[in-house]
Amino acid sequence: MTLKPDPNGDLTGSRFTYRLAFLVALLIYTMLHWQGLGDLFTYLTLPDNDDAMRLVQVQDLLAGQGWFDMVQHRAMPPDGLSLHWSRLVDLPLAGLTLFFQQFTAPDRALALTAALWPALLFVAYLAIVGRVASRVFGTIAASFAVVAAAATPGLSFSIFPPGRVDHHSVQVICMALVISALILPGRPVLRGVMGGLVAAVSLAVGLETIVVLALAGVVLTVQHVLDHPGATDRLVGYGIALGGAAPLLFMIQTDPALWAVPRCDQLSPPVLGITSAAMAFALITYLSRETVRSKRARGAMAAVMIVAILAGLWPMLSPCREGPFSMLPPEVRHLILSRITESLSVVRMFERNPGFATQLVLPLALVSALLIWQLIGSARGARSAVSVLLVFTLLGLAGLFYQIRVMIWGLAVLPLGFGAAMAWAVGRDWGGWRWAKAALLPVVGILVIYPHVFTQSPLFAAALIGENQPVNGKLASADQNCSRRDKFDGLQDIEPMAVLAPLNLGTKILLYTPHSIFAAPYHRAPEAYWNGTLAFSGSDMDMARRLRTTRADYVLVCDGEVYGKADSIGSRLARGEVPAWLQPVDTGGGPIRLMRVDRARLAPFVNGS
Structure with a gap:
């Protein structure tokens, strides 16, 4: 194999190099996610709430819900929860599920869809990145780009992991x-x-x-x-x-x-x-x-x-x-912007989780620096494409200082920018600095592709986190012990009911059971946010008032979970400390704690009599 720099410093190579890199990228993706397929097929474990809600929407579409009916009728009954999503994403998912249902049970068909869809999208994204990088910057750039696309956790684990059926993967490709x-x-x-x-x-x-x-x-x-x-x-x-x-x-x-x-959404x-x-x-x-x-x-x-x-x-x-939250009540908007991880700026995230914030910023910052170097060092006629990639990379970096949810801006262009800049840097004559080339570029490449090497090092821990750094729990990580389908088996034999549950359990209840919910993290229903947060992180009276307003039949929590403070009503329920107006229900064991609302005792408590 022959590698040679062109007059502009770009490194060209054989098509074999790129094909090998593409296969390596597919192998990396497979190895990273192979173990996770077991939980997906066995328990229908999904990355987050949006993935669960998307599959619920697909199930409802296949069950006959109208194409234009974007209301989740089992959420916030009796009116339902209006969603701002697109049927254009539901359609291929429904098609795959319907296809698999010809050969297997509906639940297994849903799991197969959830596994195959992100894999197909990843291969499509990989092909796009590789093809474009090859056409514009050469096969070595394409090789760097596809390996980065497969190995970068932000893409591989956040955008294209098995079970990721929300719309962000489609948006990254677009x-x-x-x-x-x-x-x-x-x-x-x-x-x-x-x-x-x-x-x-x-x-x-x-x-x-x-x-x-x-x-x-x-x-x-x-x-x-x-x-x-x-x-x-x-x-x-x-x-x-x-x-x-x-x-x-x-x-x-x-x-x-x-x-x-x-x-607005x-x-x-x-x-x-x-x-x-x-x-x-x-x-x-x-x-x-x-x-x-x-x-x-x-x-x-x-x-x-x-x-x-x-x-x-x-x-x-x-x-x-x-933005889309402008029409919400101020207190709900504050709740979303201060407690939902994806709504935080990277500055706020530095305060809560410096490692995660650094993992978001460092790759884009390094690729931006590489592209600036390439822009300065390239001939005038070779700067156009590099300039475009730099502009979009800088936008992705700047977007993180607005909200973490827009990290997809930078992830979409990161592999292309990395591939172009690394191929140029490898092919460039470093002159008297040749000795540093073999040491510096691999370090930069590793930090871009896997910044965890730095953020998990003792040096980073000592410099940014410190021994006395408080641990801030994330709302998105709550109730993880109750996020698998088998944890809800005890609810299957109960007649369909309306459940008041914490924010992160609502979509799981919809997906795994026939029951209805009053809490879900979707901004078109401000009350759904309050029902899933204040009702559990507040006092007994806060929950009682929510039960009176929603007329929920049951309350559900995850055993041992802390909702807000240790003495909150939700935390005490999770420890088995139940007030008189709730009656524990036997669900056959497991981490789910279910309690029936005793309205005869609830009313006097709320009314103060």
């Missing part, structure tokens, strides 16, 4: 395709159309990527102003495809009765206003390309149009400027 459309050479109109269509799909699936998709438009606009070859054609393709496809997808997945309802009139404006912007820019030729004139024209668009859309977007 973002990777949009970024690819900006850097792939040739056929600019087709590349732009591809990017615009995928961007529309991404918006239909969820709005978490809207900033990335907007940045793609900004990048194309800047390239147009600077008269970058093909940029105007890409921009018009991107804008027209996005503006044309978004309304069609909106109509496909949205109940016609809700077409006029503005929503899903594809709806406010977002369609943005996509339509983007289409108009791109079309006007394209039509004026011959008459407006100077960079200064193009920049001025783009600025005027952007100001006009913002002025026109401002009234429509005003309810959504503060």
